[in-house]
Amino acid sequence: WMVVKFGGTSVVDRRRWDTIAEIIGAHRAAGFRVLCVVSAVSGITDTLKRLIECDVESDAHVALVSTFIERHQKLADDLGFDIDGNEDCKRIMDRFVELAGRKPLASADAFDWQAELYACGELCSSAFGAAYLRQKHDEATWLDVRSILSTSELDPNSSDWAKYLSANCASDYDEAAVAALYAGSPIRITQGFIAKRPNGETALLGRGGSDTSAAYLGARLRAS
Numbered sequence: 001w002m003v004v005k006f007g008g009t010s011v012v013d014r015r016r017w018d019t020i021a022e023i024i025g026a027h028r029a030a031g032f033r034v035l036c037v038v039s040a041v042s043g044i045t046d047t048l049k050r051l052i053e054c055d056v057e058s059d060a061h062v063a064l065v066s067t068f069i070e071r072h073q074k075l076a077d078d079l080g081f082d083i084d085g086n087e088d089c090k091r092i093m094d095r096f097v098e099l100a101g102r103k104p105l106a107s108a109d110a111f112d113w114q115a116e117l118y119a120c121g122e123l124c125s126s127a128f129g130a131a132y133l134r135q136k137h138d139e140a141t142w143l144d145v146r147s148i149l150s151t152s153e154l155d156p157n158s159s160d161w162a163k164y165l166s167a168n169c170a171s172d173y174d175e176a177a178v179a180a181l182y183a184g185s186p187i188r189i190t191q192g193f194i195a196k197r198p199n200g201e202t203a204l205l206g207r208g209g210s211d212t213s214a215a216y217l218g219a220r221l222r223a224s
Contacts, residue, residue: 149213
């Protein structure tokens with residue numbers, strides 16, 4: 001496997017996704033399977049942060065929800081596909097609208113909600129990118145990274161906040177993940193920043209976590 005990582009400014013439009021396609025194609029031509037890890041579209045994580053912090057009944061909330069939807073609609077238009085016609089993209093966008101429309105009353109209960117909402121950024125960028133890349137590489141498929149990357153909670157003193165929003169993962173070789181990936185497509189488009197908690201809920205690896213995700217995945221797969 002070759003793990004490649006692209007940040008938010010590298011996934012904002014068609015021209016940049018064409019560059020990603022060329023890089024993936026070069027690695028495939030060299031004989032590698034490719035795991036492509038992407039961040040959310042530039043600015044989206046900050047939009048989600050502001051959304052989480054504002055009153056769900058406020059004008060600011062409405063504006064931020066609209067910003068998220070419009071940015072991704074613009075990307076879909078640029079990439080030349082219909083969101084409603086793609087099962088993964090539509091499901092993730094619908095999930096975003098659902099999550100954005102509610103807010104837990106108690107902050108102690110909000111960490112899982114925050115993690116799920118933040119994850120929508122990477123889930124969208126990866127799903128939209130995969131939909132486009134399939135037009136160039138028919139081997140390309142979308143992968144939910146939570147199926148192969150889980151957090152470790154060995155420290156009994158870790159706070160609930162850290163377990164959901166600034167988690168750690170194991171970095172040792174993962175034979176099961178390797179087997180799962182080899183059973184499928186040789187080009188996978190997946191997310192940085194997010195992982196699965198032992199109880200199945202979503203966790204974040206903290207700001208900058210997309211780079212961390214790529215490092216974890218490279219180590220766990222013994223990839224290039």
